[in-house]
Amino acid sequence: MITLIIDGKYVEVPEGATVLEAAREADIYIPTLCDDPRLEPFGACRLCLVQIKGMPRPVTACTTPAREGMEVTTTNDEIERIRRTIVELLLSDHPNDCMVCEKAGDCTLQELAYFYGLRENRFWGERRQYSKKDNNPFIERDMEKCVLCGKCVRVCEEVQGVSAIDFAYRGFRTIVAPAFEKDLNCEFCGQCVSVCPTGALVGKLSLGKGRQKDIKRVDTICPYCGCGCNITLHVSRNEIIRVTSSPDTLNEGWLCVKGRFGFKFVNHPDRLKRPLIRKNGRFEEVCWDEALDYVAERLKEIKERYGPDAIAGLSSARCTNEENYLFQKFMRAAVGTNNVDHCARY
Amino acid sequence: MxxxxxxxxxxxxxxxxxxxxxxxxxxxxxxxxxxxxxxxxxxxxxxxxxxxxxxxxxxxxxxxxxxxxxxxxxxxxxxxxxxxxxxxxxxxxxxxxxxxxxxxxxxxxxxxxxxxxxxxxxxxxxxxxxxxxxxxxxxxxxxxxxxxxxxxxxxxxxxxxxxxxxxxxxxxxxxxxRGQNNVQGSTDMGCSPNMYPGYQRVDIPAVREKFERLWGVRLSDRIGLTASEMTFEAEAGRLKAMYIMGENPVLSDPDVGHTVKALKALDFLVVQDIFMTETAELADVVLPGACFAEKDGTFTNTERRVQRVRRAVSPPGEAREDSWIIAELSKRMGYEMTYNTIEEVFQEIGMAWPAMAGMTYSRLERGGLQWPCPTTDHPGTRYLFKGGFPRGKARFTVVKYRPPAEEPDEEYPFVLTTGRMLFQYHTGTMTRRVPPIEVVAGEPYVEIHPDDALALGIKEGQKVKVVSRRGEVVVRARVTSRPDRGVVFIPFHYREAAANVLTSSLNLDPLCKIPELKVASVRLEPIE
CATH class of the missing domain: 3.40.228.10 (Dimethylsulfoxide Reductase, domain 2)
Incomplete structure (x- = not known):
């Protein structure tokens, strides 16, 4: 363990920790756009600049390893002036259309502008124009809102191992793009969407469905494979409009295409809405009492005539533990047979 | 795990x-x-x-x-x-x-x-x-x-x-x-013909008596039928009725023709699901259930972690939570199931199985717990068999290689293997109703090695008839060196070209009755 001093506070961190990690450990806020604890340090946004005693110029906290006895200043007039200027420069090449932006309320750039009270901008000039629409069905990519933090590029390479996107061109013309600027064609895990600090990357399914206000967030578990990923359903007007996942979960906030974008079946018009009984070869809608009475009556009849082992039940790996418990209890205690199984073999 | x-x-x-x-x-x-x-x-x-x-x-x-x-x-x-x-x-x-x-x-x-x-x-x-x-x-x-x-x-x-x-x-x-969100949990909960919740055998009298006391009713000591055996018994006319909740055996089980015939032979079939599945279409009664986002409860993942599932939206129309449907049916069958909340069911699970006895909803609030978790101060178990095995010493088993039940021959020269792909899930009931997924993965295909494709005159994207001893499907060829020569792959998600039309329901593992879905012999015929 090493000890350093940040803003006059003694902080103890393990060897190899960065100054940024040490500051977070001590609950000291340093603004960042390009940092994600789950990714390698990158040093692109320059917002985490701090002053370290003995160093001639401010350095990025995210890429500077903490050293024994280091004295760090995370905020003073000079540092805040630099940070403010960085944000101003970013905003000078940004559409600033927060009133129609999907990300409003959950946007780091917007937060920073608010924090620094940036209404006017000292800088003006040419702005990047990028009119190309990406026709992939999952992810809306608006390169005019991109701040080139590189999180999407890095998550795609470091975490997902796909490298579907990278930086293209140089300087002012730099954008993040799939190879040859074609439409995105990847695993569509949406990891890039989840780490994007601005509105440059958003899920197409959520567009126009509602912003942060009035959204109910419910933590639950993904209904697909057995990984058991923790997901948060964003609900607006009894409809799931978006799925996210928190980084402090067993899946570290990462999801796959099904977990992140595969929720549209929930309110699909094909959903069964009323009990059905086959009458003269055709299904007819009936009320619950009629359906349940009929099922119980037929099962009792078959049980009396052929014995309980003439009845079998298949339970569901999609249903909850509680429902599976009740299902086998029903087959064993109410019907009287051990003929109960589920799809573990398929 | x-x-x-x-x-x-x-x-x-x-x-x-x-x-x-x-x-x-x-x-x-x-x-x-x-x-x-x-x-x-x-x-x-x-x-x-x-x-x-x-x-x-x-x-x-x-x-x-x-x-x-x-x-x-x-x-x-x-x-x-x-x-x-x-x-x-x-x-x-x-x-x-x-x-x-x-x-x-x-x-x-x-x-x-x-x-x-x-x-x-x-x-x-x-x-x-x-x-x-x-x-x-x-x-x-x-x-x-x-x-x-x-x-x-x-x-x-x-x-x-x-x-x-x-x-x-x-x-x-x-x-x-584990391949499904709660397949671990379904097994844990005793949805098995030979085991009560917690892997407790139905044919051991002391175990049966314990459950008879817990549930207040006499229980059967006969081991029941596995899913694959149910199909055979139904076809033979010995099984008369089935109650299927949230499963779609018509597409997921081997030999679709055989499954359909068996389900049609039943006197009475009840299917409880969220969509009109291929299986529900054969039912006498269809009961509309609720999906994961519409109910409270728990799922158990592949690492034995029990986690909370929470209700976010209400079910459509008159669809009801599956627990409600089961309890209502049970009451009408003369066996009352009275629970005020779903957590009371969870508490009863803890009484039935000591490995979950230490779990409560409040303890599961953040991050869940991995079984075994026998007491309320137990932190759960990250890995099993620390310091020993339940049976004492672990046993080596002498295993001899046996070839697959069906091997390629002149008439059916290719090995067909089936499975899933990234975008779709299982029989597609859910994912096939997600429009963007259908855009990128909406059509079934067969993967075939370029050398085999060349020999058969099959081009990328061409329609191919795949024929086995059970049946045939028509799919587009995806010419790729993903499989080896002599091996072809078809995902089983697609009802319009169900891979399980081709697989066999006869070749079961003698011990656990799992069917040989990964190996079947087929031939390929290009369609002009």
């Missing part, structure tokens, strides 16, 4: 066999990639060049159904080169005897190569890599189990882990990855 997902990061060696992890357990695969980035070695054994192969140090492309030969051959090398863990074997196991060792004698790498098609050098290399690693984890899925000798495959995996002492410690173990 005997280990936890998080422990994968600390594996020194990861041995993935019969699992397309990157597509079918994407988040587990991310941990594997993370481990590889940290320096772990990765061996992938799969008949297809699955996406995880990109990250592997060694890929063993064995022929479908030859896993036992591959594993025995690896163990042969480990035995010959004395790379096994002598201390672990003496202290923790039994059955590492003359018979076991003599059996391995029959599988030198040359024989292994002949049966599996994997070059003998690679078999030797894999054996050394696995046996010399400090913490080696094996990960497998249906590529191991869905065979007429699936149990043998699993025994072989257990032998390999036991021989090298890779069990009962952190980041080293035997890890089946």
């Amino acid at each position: 005997t280990n936890s997902i998080q422990e994968i990061e600390d594996n020194d060696l990861i041995f993935v066999i019969g699992s397309n992890t990157k597509e079918n357990h994407p988040i587990v695969a991310l941990r594997m990639i993370k481990a590889v980035r940290r320096g772990a070695r990765l061996i992938v054994a799969d008949p297809r060049r699955v996406p995880l192969v990109r990250f592997a140090h060694l890929w063993l492309q064995h022929r479908p159904g030859t896993d036992v030969a591959l594993l025995n051959s690896m163990m042969h090398v480990i035995l010959k080169e004395e790379l096994y863990d002598k201390e672990f074997i003496v202290m923790m196991t039994e059955g590492f005897n003359e018979e076991f060792r003599t059996n391995l004698e029959e599988y030198p790498p040359e024989v292994g190569e002949k049966i599996t098609g994997v070059p003998k050098e690679k078999i030797v290399q894999a054996a050394r890599m696995y046996a010399t690693a400090e913490k080696a984890g094996i990960y497998y899925t249906m590529g191991i189990t869905q065979h007429s000798h699936g149990s043998d495959n699993v025994f072989s995996i257990a032998n390999l882990a036991l021989m090298t002492g890779n069990l009962g410690k952190a980041s080293a173990g035997v890890n089946p990855l």
Whole structure:
């Protein structure tokens, strides 16, 4: 363990920790756009600049390893002036259309502008124009809102191992793009969407469905494979409009295409809405009492005539533990047979 | 899993066999990639060049159904080169005897190569890599189990882990990855014909009496039918009625024709689901259930972690939670199920099975708990068999290689293997109703090696008739070197070209009755 001093506070961190990690450990806020604890340090946004005693110029906290006895200043007039200027420069090449932006309320750039009270901008000039629409069905990519933090590029390479996107061109013309600027064609895990600090990357399914206000967030578990990923359903007007996942979960906030974008079946018009009984070869809608009475009556009849082992039940790996418990209890205690199984073999 | 997902990061060696992890357990695969980035070695054994192969140090492309030969051959090398863990074997196991060792004698790498098609050098290399690693984890899925000798495959995996002492410690173990959100939970909860909740056998009188007291009713001592046996009994007319909740056996079970015939032969079929599935279409009564987002409860994931499921939206129309439907039916059958809240059911599970007795909803609030968790102050169990095995010593099993039940011949020269792909899920009931998924993966296909395609005159995207002894489907060809020559792959998600029209329901594993969905013989005919 090493000890350093940040803003006059003694902080103890393990060897190899960065100054940024040490500051977070001590609950000291340093603004960042390009940092994600789950990714390698990158040093692109320059917002985490701090002053370290003995160093001639401010350095990025995210890429500077903490050293024994280091004295760090995370905020003073000079540092805040630099940070403010960085944000101003970013905003000078940004559409600033927060009133129609999907990300409003959950946007780091917007937060920073608010924090620094940036209404006017000292800088003006040419702005990047990028009119190309990406026709992939999952992810809306608006390169005019991109701040080139590189999180999407890095998550795609470091975490997902796909490298579907990278930086293209140089300087002012730099954008993040799939190879040859074609439409995105990847695993569509949406990891890039989840780490994007601005509105440059958003899920197409959520567009126009509602912003942060009035959204109910419910933590639950993904209904697909057995990984058991923790997901948060964003609900607006009894409809799931978006799925996210928190980084402090067993899946570290990462999801796959099904977990992140595969929720549209929930309110699909094909959903069964009323009990059905086959009458003269055709299904007819009936009320619950009629359906349940009929099922119980037929099962009792078959049980009396052929014995309980003439009845079998298949339970569901999609249903909850509680429902599976009740299902086998029903087959064993109410019907009287051990003929109960589920799809573990398929 | 005997280990936890998080422990994968600390594996020194990861041995993935019969699992397309990157597509079918994407988040587990991310941990594997993370481990590889940290320096772990990765061996992938799969008949297809699955996406995880990109990250592997060694890929063993064995022929479908030859896993036992591959594993025995690896163990042969480990035995010959004395790379096994002598201390672990003496202290923790039994059955590492003359018979076991003599059996391995029959599988030198040359024989292994002949049966599996994997070059003998690679078999030797894999054996050394696995046996010399400090913490080696094996990960497998249906590529191991869905065979007429699936149990043998699993025994072989257990032998390999036991021989090298890779069990009962952190980041080293035997890890089946479960394919469905709560398939672990369904098994835990006793949805099995021979077991009550918590793997307690129905044919042991003391166990039965315990459940008779808990449920206040006399219970049957006869072991019930497995899902595959139900189909045969229904077809034979001995099974008269079925109640199917949230399953779609018509598409997921082998030999669709056989399944449909069996379900039609029933006097009475009740299906409870969220959509009109292929199975529900055959029902006498269809009951509308609620989906995951519309109810409270728990799911248990592949690492035995019980986690809270929470209601976010209300079910459509008059659809009701499945628990309500079951309880209402039970009452009408003369057996009252009275619970005020769903948590009361959870509490009863704890009474039935000590391994979950220490869990409450409030303890599950954040992050869940891994069973066994016997008391309310128990932190849950990250990995199993720490310090010993429930049966005392773990046992080696002598396993001989048996070829798949159906092998290619002149009439059906290709091996068909089936499985899932990244975008779709199982029988597609859910994912096929997600429009963007249908845009990128809306059509069924057959993967065929370029050499085979050339020989048959099949071009990329061309329609092909795939014929087996059970039936035929028409799909587009995807010409790719993903499968080896002589092997073709069809995903089973698509009702319009259901892969399970082609598979066989007759070739069951004798022990656990799993069907051989991973190997069937087919021929391909290009359609002009």
